[in-house]
Amino acid sequence: MSTNEILDSLTLLEKDWDIDPLIREFILGKYTNVSDFTLKVKDVIFHIPYLPKEKKYILWKCYWPDCHNCCDRQGRLPLTSEDLIQIGAGLKYQKTSDFISKETLIATHDEPTPSGGLSVMTNINLKRKDDETEADDGTHISCRFLDKEGSCGIHPERPGVCYLYPFSTWSQYDQGRARVHATFQFTGDCPGFYLDESLDSMKEIFDEYSTTIYDYNIKSSRTLKDGFGSLTMT
Ligand code: SF4
Ligand code: SF4
Incomplete structure (x- = not known):
């Protein structure tokens, strides 16, 4: 972005x-005195922005149901192979192939890597509007499944990426072992970021998301293996 x-x-x-003025500056890349604090929670390493001058971390909480901005301004919904089966069944498709042909589309986009490079991702995405085409990929669209009460109409079968937001996650090999990492995406769409001197207020969220993020990464690597997506490092 x-x-x-x-x-x-x-x-x-x-x-x-x-929005806290300091967080605003940080999101816009104007506040740069920031270090990367890492916190290992179960099998996931979280990267948390730390502001040494203020002695504060940037943390997050979700304001749903008062907020559903991430569903109102959804950029894309890549699906894992598990998502394809579960969401297809939830939408009453008897065959996953029919669900794929009617409700999804394949799109390719560039994605920044944690090391500062670019990866080219080709994914099978859930359509966010009925007549979505590849040209809409990455644009902000209010998701067709968001209902009038601000809830997800396909919950609990919503895509894994919806559970993950606003975290962005990746796997990396470290001394022969796959490690799962997670950091926040600062897209300017989420009001939930705040400053705190301690990590305590987010302890339960780290705990809960560690399991979700780890499972999602295992499912996405399986999806790549199954041929539902591809990744090219450039
Ligand atoms: S935009 Fe942020 S605060 Fe709002 S529902 Fe999504 S995650 Fe929660
Ligand atoms: S699928 Fe559900 S959770 Fe995901 S963007 Fe759409 S309404 Fe939101």
Whole structure:
């Protein structure tokens, strides 16, 4: 996402939510005195922004049901092979192949890697609107499954990426072992970030998300192996 796109998202967000000025600067890349604090919770290593001058971490909580901005401004919904089976069944498709042909589309996009490079991702995505085409990929669309009460109409079968937001996750080999890492995505669409001197207020969330993130990474690598997606490092 470009800084202009993030600024547009933040400007929209600020119509409804108060965003801490320091967090705003950080999201826009203007506050750079930040270190990467790592916290291992079960099988996942979380990367948490730490502001040494303020002696504060940037942490997160979800404001749902008062907020459903991530569903209102959804960029893409890549599916794992498990998602394909579960969401297809939840939408009453007898055959996963029929679900795939009617409700999904294949799209390719560039994705920044943690090392600063770019990867080219080809995914099978759940359509966020009935007539979605590949040209809509990455644009902000209010998801067709968001109901009038602000809930997900296909819950509990919603895609794994929806459970994960606003975390972004990846796997990396370290001394012959696959390690799962997670960090926040700062897209300017989530009002849930706050500053705190201690990590305690997010302890339960780290605990819960560690399991979700680890399972998701295992499922996505299986999805790549099954041929439902591809990854090319450039
Ligand atoms: S945008 Fe953030 S606070 Fe709002 S529902 Fe999504 S995760 Fe929760
Ligand atoms: S599938 Fe559900 S949780 Fe995911 S973006 Fe759509 S409404 Fe939100």
